[in-house]
Amino acid sequence: MSIPRHFTVVGGGIVGVCCALFLQRDGHTVTLIDRGEPGAGCSFGNAGIIHAGGLVPLAMPGVLRRIPAMLRDPLGPLVIRWPYLPRLAPFLWRFLLSARPARVEAVAAALAGLIERAFDSYEVLIKASGAERLIRRTGELYVFETDAGLATMQAANALRRRHGVRIETLSPGELAEMEPALAPIFRHARFFPDCISTFDPFDLTTALAAHFRTAGGTILREEVRDIRISEQGSRTLVTEAGERVFDGLVLATGAFSKPWAARLGSRVPLDTERGYHLILPDPGLTLGRPVGFGDRRFGCISLSGGLRVVGQAELASVDAPPNFSRADMLLQLVQRVLPDLDTRNARPWMGHRPSTPDSLPVICRAPKVRDVWFAFGHGHVGLTLGAVTGRLISDLVAGRNSGLDLSPFHVDRFAGFGRRPAHTPSFQSEGRTS
Template sequence: MQQDSRSGEAGLRSPSALEAPSPREQGEGVAIIGGGIIGICAAAFLAEAGLDVTLFDRTGICEETSSGNAAAFAFSDVLPLAHKGMIKNLPKWLADPLGPLSIPPTYLPQLLPWLIRFWRAGAPAKYEASLAAQAAMMMLAEAEWMGLLDRSGTRSMLREDGSLELYESEAEFRAGLSGWAARERFGIGFRHVEGEELAALQPGMSPCFVKGTFVPGWKTVADPKLLGKAVWAYAETKGARFEMARIDQVAADQDGATLTLADGTTRHARRLVVAAGAWSHRLARQLGDRIPLETERGYNTTLPKSAFDVKRMLIFSGHGFVVTPLETGLRVGGAVELGGIERQPNYDRSKALLHKAQAFLPGLDPSGGREWMGFRPSLPDSVPVIGKALASPSVVYAFGHGHLGLTQAAATGRLIRELVLGQSPPVDLAPFSPQRF
């Protein structure tokens, strides 16, 4: 089996209502650090606005974490992780080293401050604020993605087959009802299914599943890497440029930002967008912002398309993984390993997910797969950082989207554009403030 370890990655104004791009002026350039889907979308929105955009990445466009995600536009996934039963399940999950959540024992002391913040984020008093912030972000995300897909000519990559979340017992189903009630408050459509309707939505499943929840509005894409590269190609038609380089140091003042590359050379920009995924907090610290970002190491195996006829994304929430049919294969992935960015991948975790998928989808052919690991940049409250640096208005942060980077990328691009241009954002940015910690 092949292995591939990659790291990272409301009343709205219509994008078509943008004013005509202004001519590019010398010294008005914007530098973006990070060639994942967040940086790509930020580049597209800024280039559309007529700004001179250069994107920097050490490996290429959409080559790291954004290339291997589960391909979901999860616009209905508004519940922060701390409110999705994770706290309750922690003891059970941690007892299984290959289960939905794993923490290497040697990493636990370093992780403890983040875990305490995560536990506090689950407090009832914080629930409504986090839920409202995510719901507003998701409404914006769906509108902006649909517009960007049309403008970039990538709408054909969109799949609107819905998702099916599966439950092995009545108790597991009932434990999730409060979350579905919260989604219903924000107009998210779904229906609970069982029996013949459940079987029709996904033939060939194990009889262990007694109920499911079908979300018709859930969307996926043909392949996240292909989509990211296609959106970048569109950004290039608007004048965006790419430079392959690792950025070691950043500095900023009122007049702009200076980037120091690994080869010792420097670049200057009037504005800087930090969208470097799991490495972003290291750059933010150089600018005076201490942001408690941690790395969720996610695993998957992409099988040939012929492995099983999966009709739509299947979500096995009790086991922390999903199965997604792609144009390029069948992706089995998920789970969380909180182990930082330095440790080598533990591909036993991807093998464990594949073994479960075989049990849940009898007849699944596990041969010919490619294993992968990527880094999800996650904050304790599951809300990304989108806002200006404390030390300089020249720097804008856009990172910490966790499992929702692809989903929220176009919304983030829109918000970054408004921040750079000094315009009013379409959602309240206070919950996303880099200084909230």
């Protein structure tokens, strides 16, 4: 098998940038294409946590029982835009199937394998990029006001412990010492000492992208509008700037990957959980580590630009405009838990988590098209898994044994999914997709 020497990575989020860097490290010539600035998509506004405990799928039996109450609660973490429901149904059906206990165990084991390699994979890129200043060993806290709130996390924590994740129980006194800014309302606290976090996820992606460019990579700010694969074997990306023939291609367009994967012969039930944040630029207080509020399912982290409050999973189309009242709700919630917070000049943001119904990313060689690889669908843990995904894509390209069973991440697990994708851009077809 001959390996393409010139790679084009479409999508400059944390996943695409890490793919580009690992391919470059293998000696390939790499071009990264994004319609915006690298890191300005979902990777811009996340909570900045590389989760040691991020192996728990979203579809857990307990979550399913709680969904109706979450939807009824005006300050709840989950919302569905009801007109979108018919298009969401295939995703939801697969989500339900993923919550079966045997499937939950399998998904957690697969994610644990990725997370085990997540930290080392970042270390390689961060050292090479001189981005150590952007990373800190903070751990991560989860706090609960009620016994019922803690109970909702028990099954997830049992799963984490079975996979060796360290979780410490703190008393209210220890919690107050650790995070004095928190209101004294929390009965329970769990600390994950092995999580690391960044001072700013956008700065991290930007630093990695800058290193990629310095090391000889090309970054193009262009929107990809079509992918043409002719029966004769010619392969072209059509961007706003014209046509670009490609040799090897990595598709890393996050929540926008579904129509492109379909174009490349693979139907995926990819959807988006839209998440919101508020950044409070002058919060008047600092948290020593990211804190998750387990009863209300939102979180806070002190970043270089202020205090970020994150949360919400809004099931709506990728094209729907943001509903910033979801971000305003975060403001109501955070004022209760951080009473001395200065909330002036809060700025909202919305981003598209690229979500699969089984919480596993798609990391594989495209089965229907030569020299194309898929790297998308990282849901709630795309920052955590960015570097390991890049490493695995470069292993797949090189034909190296990564030492990891990659079959759980193969797109063929969705074989048989919908005959037509929900979103199909208007392609100017140049023959059958091979």
